[in-house]
Amino acid sequence: MTDVATTAIAVEAPARRKRRIPYAAIIGTLPMIIVSFSVFFVAIIFVVIWSFTNSGMFPGFNFVGLAQYTRLWSTSLWQVAVNNIWFFGVMSLCVNLVFGFLLAVFMDQNIKHESVFRTIFLYPFSMSLVVTGLAWQWILDPNLGLQESIRNLGWTDFALAPLVHRETAIYGLVVAGIWQGSGVTMAIMLAGLRGVDQEVWKAAKIDGIPTWRTYLFIVIPMMRGALGTVLLLQLTGIVRTFDLVYAMTSGGPGIATQMPAMYVISFITVRLNVGQGMAAATMLLLPIALILIIRAIVTTVQARRRGINA
């Protein structure tokens, strides 16, 4: 992968100045030093520490071992939330990527009014997830929304009210998420497509490679930068999924659309059980830490191998 994060970690840009210590640079980046250290290091350490305590509304240091984690994983709310985030995450990611890519491909066919289409596809990204959630909740409202509207037209059996059924509510969320986010995927992918050397397209044509195969086997692998950006945006968005669900279903019906991030917030606010909330928060961090560690290892190994080759 060649996205931002990797370049950031892997490419050790040649030190441009070595001898003198650039005090001005240190002063200039003081906010970064403070924030990255205190928020993304110290605060996270505290999160982990508190997850081993029985902190109620206020943080304490009364350690209870793994009790919070035992409870966490035996709570059906959490299990449902974890299942949901996987399902929601994989679904939205796949649909978003495929739909966004298709849109970009179709947009790339020399169409008329491209800027009009682009604006239409992109505008939902400017809307907050709260607004998105409310708008879709309204459209999917069983009594006043799409369903009733179509029934009023005479098709009285028409049923489309995903949000009110346990099994389908999450699809409603996925649709709203796609609506909000696939435009930006399209924009990035389109930029990626346009960045592909036109002569490669010509070469493929002369080789007689069908268009779909050219996209699949030649162009997509050449768009790794764009794909990396899209993945970065989508993945970080998915892990934090909160606003959309909060506005659209509040985790319902029942607990059918609960999400891990909502679990955390619920426990540190309403349920006044910070220890439990912090345990859930730590679990949320785990996959991210894991991915970053694996990547760090992979890039170092790659760098070493490249070193041997060179």
Added chain:
Amino acid sequence: MTAEALDATGFAGPHGAKPKQLSWGRVGIYAFLVIAALFFLVPLYVMLVTSLKSMPEVREAHIFNLPREPTIQPWIDAMFNACTGRNCTGLSPGFWNSVKITVPSVIVSIIIASINGYALSFWKYKGAEFFFNLLVFGAFVPYQVVIYPIIIGMSKVHLFGTLPGIIIVHTIFGMPLLTILFRNFYSSLPIEIFKAARIDGAGFWQTFFKVMLPMSVPITVVAVILQVTGIWNDFLFGLVFAGTENIPMTLQLNNMVKTTQGTIQYDVNMAATMLTALVPLIIYFVSGKWFVRGIAAGAVKG
């Protein structure tokens, strides 16, 4: 060669442009795009027509119908009259609060992030990379994970629930992505520019303000768009950190929509929803082109 009649040039067989078999492919492309556009437009359309209807008309549940008697009363109500509890001020205070939060947050976060990106590209000191990697990690950390320690930290410095407090929170959480953006942008500039400035005797700050900053317009536009929409649309931080007197518009919207006075006023709710989305919408309509270009140029080097 076919038995086609000889043409003017005296050569038989195909000549000129390949006849268009009014390619079904083209039709398909436009059909796909138009259907997709409808999918994207329907919510906006429904919100708009609903917000222009009166409640009795809304209850007829023809969400696609144009309003019979268009009225902008719901918009006026949403902006100035709608109630949350005893307060019947509509969204207007929230609007100004959002402005109060967004403007300084955007400025502060972009200044800090651009300095970060600049220093990380040209003034690497020992340890800089470590802090940057922490930031990159921070880009992936769900806000909810660190929100509690930040509440505690903010209360220790007496900034919880204040305007400076919420500005700091937005700056903190905008920093990872913005720093990555600016760092990538500056790294893609030719190092010769930096060297020339150094030879001319410019120091850290002079080089930044006189040379780098004026060159950063494209990426700054992207950063401004991202931050304005991100901060304007924020819900979680507003809910937790803003304090009562700074309640942002999104939060007020949510309060208004979830509070019902008797029967739900869908028309007012929709007007309120549209009003809340208006500022970022306008920003996108006006500058969406730059955003697309900038995100292609600045965000990621493939």
Added chain:
Amino acid sequence: MMKFTLATIAVATLLGGTAVKATDLEVIHWWTSPGESRAVNEFAKAFDNDGAGDHWVDNAIALGETARAAVMQRVAGGNPPGAAQFNPGRQYEELIKNNQLLDLTDLATKEGWDKIIRPATISDPCHIDGKWWCVPVNIHSNNWAWVSPAAFKTAGLEVPKTWDEYIADLPKLKDAGIIGFAAGGDGGGWQLNLAFGVIQTQDLGQANRDKLLKDKDQSIALGDGMKKAFTDFRTLKQYTDEGLPNRNWNDSTALVIQGKAALQIMGDWARGEFGAAGKVPDKDYVCWALPADHPLVTTSGDVIVFPKQGNPDVEAAQLRLASLLLSPKVQANFNNAKGSMPVRDDVDMSLADPCMLKGLSIIKDPANIQIDSNRWLTPDTQSAFNDLISQFWTDDSMTVEEAQQKYADILAAAQ
């Protein structure tokens, strides 16, 4: 609230004294429905006009859950509101434990709260170990059903006399296109949990219900009574509508008011909605005190707590408000508007309607008072029950036995 925090603290410290000016007192509450708004207005008016020049700064946050969360965050963040609404019970236990609430004991002793507030079960949640930490402002009972005669008429039925008759009528109501049972699923499922609590009491009986919740008795949780409660609850589900998820309580009430739904189980704050809609009891709607065979009143009203501020001016204002909340006139106005019962006997309830009178007569016998589950259960446990009940409600694949087992597990883990 107050443009205080920094500026005022700075000024106060600089002058080394107290600013002599009217105090703004921010009150966080979730009284946002029309009936509730009218009621809270009585408080605000009284406070603004008491001559001290103070101002009630209203901060209504929709949904109890959200409002309480806001209060907790504000306290944790060191910026607490001047006063906040809670339900009596353990919701503010942590605040007391962590010494975050203003001690009202002196005021209470002076005004003799322990004598005027009746019955004692109402003051218990505030009066802990001899100290007063909050002010009970009303008595609400969960144990009510609100019935729409119009709905039954549409279905060609008589208004039923008993709960069992109502259950028997449900299929016919459904055939007539009437929602048999109105409910909503907002806020983590508290409406459903409330209805379940009432059915639970009906099926277990008061004594067993107390034993279950207070002593966390496993055998009752797994026993036949609970089995019947879950089974009955699932029966009711067959007679609800699609709009249930996400619906607010007062929107559910509105269905009854409009005659679209036959019955809603909801606390007596629903009466305020009927009042606000201009409906007349026993004519436009009927109220049933539940459980049907032996009506009880629960102690699930509201209390106001006063988080510590460390500012004498604000503290004085807080105490003034505390006193005002209990004054007979304010109690009368507030409770009349809200549909709740006053916490003292000596207020003028001449305006009380038949429903409230029904409640007041039940409350005469302390044996008829049912202690609210909030008294014994932490918010954590309550939320877990909300989760379970709403999960059981929406997920038909969860058997009654499974639900019972989970219920028992939550009880076993409760602190």
Added chain:
Amino acid sequence: MQTSVSVKNLTLAFGAVKVLEGLNLDVGTGEFLVLLGPSGCGKSTLLNCLAGLLEISEGQIFISGKNVTWEEPKDRGIGMVFQSYALYPQMTVERNLSFGLRVSGMPREEIEKRVARASEILQIQPLLKRKPAELSGGQRQRVAIGRALVRDVDVFLFDEPLSNLDAKLRSDLRVEIKRLHQRLKNTMIYVTHDQIEAMTLADRIAIMRNGVIQQLDTPHAVYNNPVNLFVAGFIGSPTMNFLNGRIDGSTFSIDALNIPLGNYKFEKDGVGKLDGILGVRPEHIAVGEDAKKMPFQLDSEIEIVEPMGSDTVGWTKVAGQSVTFRCSSDIPLAPGQKITIGFDPARGSLFDAQSGVRV
């Protein structure tokens, strides 16, 4: 010579703008034709039309006797090499070579045979397992040529294939391409803006300007008998000297200076009197002793001297007009030095000053 590629009356228009108009071109089998011209002259466009990458508006294209006007690029029996190499970056060299063949469903043995042959010809066997990113520019371009080679076609199209390479590699690969042509004897159509490539490689050069072929002839002919001012000025380095004057029968006069045209071969007889331009190549101007042997001689003064190593370019004036000449570096020259220059007007070119056409 048998015709391999034939373009009849080709017009290409984008909307109202006609990029190519009524263009005719015949390329013989086994011929190496270079399309030469400044950027924007339409040479690449023409090549793309031949390849079928651009859809023409009017006219016909025949390749190997078949009317391919409506054919897909892959069915035209062509291979193409691009300036940016256009290799598929994520595939190994071997896969790059074989991908098109695989897609067309060719049997594996045949693919292997062709890849082996191409890599043997281009000597890229050691690179087969590598990816393009691991190759140098020259190696990449060989692979790109190989990709055209495996297609086993009659016609090769080159679109500025050497422009991305540095000077040294460029001349190496130029020779390589020439060798390839001699070995394969395929028809090759080669687009470039580099006249050295054109001169060294071509059997015939087509010089283009504004979508029109100005001259189509052997390198020798375009060099010595340019049909117009444009061709004359475009070919040759340093550029041809142009002297403005007047043609009067067999004399070319610049003000008071009369240059007898001697046995200059006019395109047609009886030119008469007209304003004309005399073009003389710098290398056709002799200095010193050699100048004395020339039909026309003139004393002059040297203004600038540019030593190039093998030879030297000098600047002087003829009747007030700047003239450059090229001579052996053995002749000592210095600015301000008085010298005699001489040339044979018959080796020069005369153009009508109005139309720029050779007379």
